Amino acid sequence: MRIGELSRRAGVSVPTIKYYVREGLLPAGRLTSPNQASYEETHVRRLRLIRALLDVGGLSVAGIREVIEAIDDPERPVHKVLGAAADRVVPQYEGERGDDLLAARAAVADLLARRGWRTDDRAPAAEALAVALAALESVGHGAFAELLDAYADAAEQVARVDVDYVARNVVREELVESVVVGTVLGDAMFAALRRLAHVDASDRVFGAGT
Amino acid sequence: MRIGELSRRAGVSVPTIKYYVREGLLPAGRLTSPNQASYEETHVRRLRLIRALLDVGGLSVAGIREVIEAIDDPERPVHKVLGAAADRVVPQYEGERGDDLLAARAAVADLLARRGWRTDDRAPAAEALAVALAALESVGHGAFAELLDAYADAAEQVARVDVDYVARNVVREELVESVVVGTVLGDAMFAALRRLAHVDASDRVFGAGT
Numbered sequence: 001m002r003i004g005e006l007s008r009r010a011g012v013s014v015p016t017i018k019y020y021v022r023e024g025l026l027p028a029g030r031l032t033s034p035n036q037a038s039y040e041e042t043h044v045r046r047l048r049l050i051r052a053l054l055d056v057g058g059l060s061v062a063g064i065r066e067v068i069e070a071i072d073d074p075e076r077p078v079h080k081v082l083g084a085a086a087d088r089v090v091p092q093y094e095g096e097r098g099d100d101l102l103a104a105r106a107a108v109a110d111l112l113a114r115r116g117w118r119t120d121d122r123a124p125a126a127e128a129l130a131v132a133l134a135a136l137e138s139v140g141h142g143a144f145a146e147l148l149d150a151y152a153d154a155a156e157q158v159a160r161v162d163v164d165y166v167a168r169n170v171v172r173e174e175l176v177e178s179v180v181v182g183t184v185l186g187d188a189m190f191a192a193l194r195r196l197a198h199v200d201a202s203d204r205v206f207g208a209g210t
Numbered sequence: 211m212r213i214g215e216l217s218r219r220a221g222v223s224v225p226t227i228k229y230y231v232r233e234g235l236l237p238a239g240r241l242t243s244p245n246q247a248s249y250e251e252t253h254v255r256r257l258r259l260i261r262a263l264l265d266v267g268g269l270s271v272a273g274i275r276e277v278i279e280a281i282d283d284p285e286r287p288v289h290k291v292l293g294a295a296a297d298r299v300v301p302q303y304e305g306e307r308g309d310d311l312l313a314a315r316a317a318v319a320d321l322l323a324r325r326g327w328r329t330d331d332r333a334p335a336a337e338a339l340a341v342a343l344a345a346l347e348s349v350g351h352g353a354f355a356e357l358l359d360a361y362a363d364a365a366e367q368v369a370r371v372d373v374d375y376v377a378r379n380v381v382r383e384e385l386v387e388s389v390v391v392g393t394v395l396g397d398a399m400f401a402a403l404r405r406l407a408h409v410d411a412s413d414r415v416f417g418a419g420t
Binding site: 045051112117119125132135141148150153156165177179192195201202206 | 255258259261262265266268322327328329333335336338339341342343345346348349350351353354356357358360361362363364365366367368369370371372373375376377378387388389391392393395396397398399400401402403404405406407408409410411412413414415416
């Protein structure tokens with residue numbers, strides 16, 4: 001198909017498509033004349049993936065590039081691709097938090113050991129968790145960390161159904177893509193559900209009086 | 211304290227502090243001379259809250275302003291403040307998704323009815339969920355929506371402990387702040403835990419062979 005049809009099918013403007021090609025997110029089309037290229041169904045699918053990661057997942061263009069490189073690299077083991085998706089966002093927290101962060105890292109290492117999770121306590125997600133805990137401490141809500149095990153129970157349940165879903169896909173390319181989609185869009189899905197459940201639970205507790 | 215000490219205590223530069231005051235995120239200091247102001251402990255706390263929402267929660271300055279207005283408005287019922295925090299991010303998804311989005315909205319309305327959640331299916335979080343489901347459909351992973359109830363179970367568990375935590379705070383200002391902090395930093399905490407649980411679950415399933 002021509003770029004105009006690709007644009008219409010994927011709901012992405014022509015200049016944006018060209019930008020994604022320049023940025024290495026989308027493979028170039030096959031040249032059919034010096035200034036005309038032809039695109040395939042795989043381009044539509046890839047564009048939709050990029051938009052989903054960008055708009056719903058909130059990834060940056062650089063983050064998407066990393067994730068897409070992981071998808072397209074047939075040498076990369078599947079569980080490493082999951083790692084690449086997980087590593088894309090490590091929040092930076094600045095300020096007077098040296099001791100808080102050290103204590104938070106120790107709390108994360110304890111948690112991982114306690115639950116027997118086969119994961120590295122130097123993984124970016126472990127650091128992201130430590131940063132979140134340190135931030136809670138810094139705003140006077142260190143006690144929120146008491147909920148860590150309840151959160152970990154819920155995260156384990158969700159991770160189990162996620163991996164079962166991913167394991168249904170037998171073709172490697174689909175499998176890896178489903179990991180990425182599930183990781184990123186699953187976050188968005190859970191955050192929205194948590195807010196809806198909050199409104200319900202909060203209304204039951206606070207709705208009547210305050 | 212002077213602005214230099216405030217800057218050091220909160221780990222935020224002086225120009226950034228002035229920017230937050232101009233943007234209405236931070237109350238101005240009390241003027242002690244025509245070009246010198248004095249700041250209190252509440253300023254340190256507020257600055258740390260702003261940085262946590264910005265750096266860990268990923269909120270925009272405009273989003274933080276909304277949340278802070280909700281915190282500072284004593285007239286606003288507590289469960290409405292939760293709503294304001296929930297409403298801050300509604301992902302925009304563009305493209306050829308009209309029918310997908312309508313179907314996704316219907317699926318969300320079904321879910322809310324099925325679970326008996328006392329929440330509006332036109333709430334921004336409901337729309338955010340519909341957008342995530344439509345995005346999954348658009349990238350060929352509509353089947354991921356089969357996990358919706360497993361996710362909702364986990365979200366309910368987490369929301370219950372969140373609200374119990376919040377209910378511990380008896381002073382309104384602290385209560386409202388804890389809702390905001392718990393909502394935003396709780397998302398970051400859960401996302402990090404889910405990734406760690408993924409790595410563990412994925413390693414168990416895929417680590418050996420692929």
